[in-house]
Amino acid sequence: MKIEAEKLGELLLSGKVNSAWQYLNEKTSQETFSSSFYEVIREAMYYIGVQWEENAITVADEHVASQVCKNLLVYKQHLNARQHHYNQKSGIRKAMFFCVEGEQHDLGIQIVSNIFEEYGWQTKCLGADLPLEHAVSYAQKYRPEIIGISANIAYYLPLISNYIEELEKLDFYPTIMVGGRLAANYDLEFHCPPNVMIIQDLRQLEDLIKKTGTVQHGNAISG
Numbered sequence: 001m002k003i004e005a006e007k008l009g010e011l012l013l014s015g016k017v018n019s020a021w022q023y024l025n026e027k028t029s030q031e032t033f034s035s036s037f038y039e040v041i042r043e044a045m046y047y048i049g050v051q052w053e054e055n056a057i058t059v060a061d062e063h064v065a066s067q068v069c070k071n072l073l074v075y076k077q078h079l080n081a082r083q084h085h086y087n088q089k090s091g092i093r094k095a096m097f098f099c100v101e102g103e104q105h106d107l108g109i110q111i112v113s114n115i116f117e118e119y120g121w122q123t124k125c126l127g128a129d130l131p132l133e134h135a136v137s138y139a140q141k142y143r144p145e146i147i148g149i150s151a152n153i154a155y156y157l158p159l160i161s162n163y164i165e166e167l168e169k170l171d172f173y174p175t176i177m178v179g180g181r182l183a184a185n186y187d188l189e190f191h192c193p194p195n196v197m198i199i200q201d202l203r204q205l206e207d208l209i210k211k212t213g214t215v216q217h218g219n220a221i222s223g
């Protein structure tokens, strides 16, 4: 995975969308879980993070790589939609995803939204930097079963708690799910109310979606 991630990282930094797409497909086409495709992207972006820490690249380079990633995710989403031929009528399970106000790291939440779509859910990904009042009013209108928030910078944890508190007041009791870099590296249970579902990685997420019968409103998975 390390070599693939570094190679993909370099392609992302070079801004070559087509080459990055080809390489990624080549390396993940044999995998059964579509999370493998996304995990290589995640590792490649983490490699880019290390390059930035070591001053080997600039913030502008990081932006280039992020933009290429966004293109890859949109293309993957487009292909998935064609392959799975979603039946919109049966796609009644709805989920919405976003990052809290100020949080710019939105590649992860787009990946999560893509994965839900692959399993036939109807999703809305509102991306980065969504103010609280807009998150609440959109949710009131859209009435998703699941609301997913991405947590990447520790500084935003108190804000994430505020969002959860407000979203838990919604009268249709959506399940609130939190994931992201912080969920994988910290014990987020201490920062979130007990009913919030904390997801550490994509395998856990895919397992959960497959067992959708056990996703309960406003509650943790019961197995």
Ligand code: B12
Pocket: 038, 039, 041, 042, 045, 046, 048, 049, 050, 052, 053, 059, 062, 063, 066, 102, 103, 104, 105, 106, 107, 108, 109, 111, 112, 148, 149, 150, 151, 152, 153, 154, 155, 177, 178, 179, 180, 181, 182, 184, 199, 201, 202, 205
């Ligand atoms: C790319 C990047 C940026 C881009 C973001 C572009 C974009 N549109 O996303 C830009 C250049 C804008 C940026 C800005 C900043 N960044 Co930055 N950035 C990164 C970098 C290199 C990669 C992040 C990324 O895209 N990862 C790839 C995705 C796919 O991974 P992911 O987000 O973890 O998501 C995966 C899982 O976590 C999960 N997931 C994610 N969300 C959710 C949600 C749910 C519900 C679920 C179930 C799962 C889930 O699914 C994904 C697939 O596995 C990281 C390095 C790193 N190690 O993370 C730093 C990093 C996150 N950034 C950091 C910092 C400090 C900043 C800045 C403050 C300074 C700067 N570098 O300019 C600003 C702050 C902006 C802000 N206010 O948010 C720090 C954060 C440290 C901390 N204190 O927490 C990091 C760790 C770099 C570092 N080593 O210091 N950054």
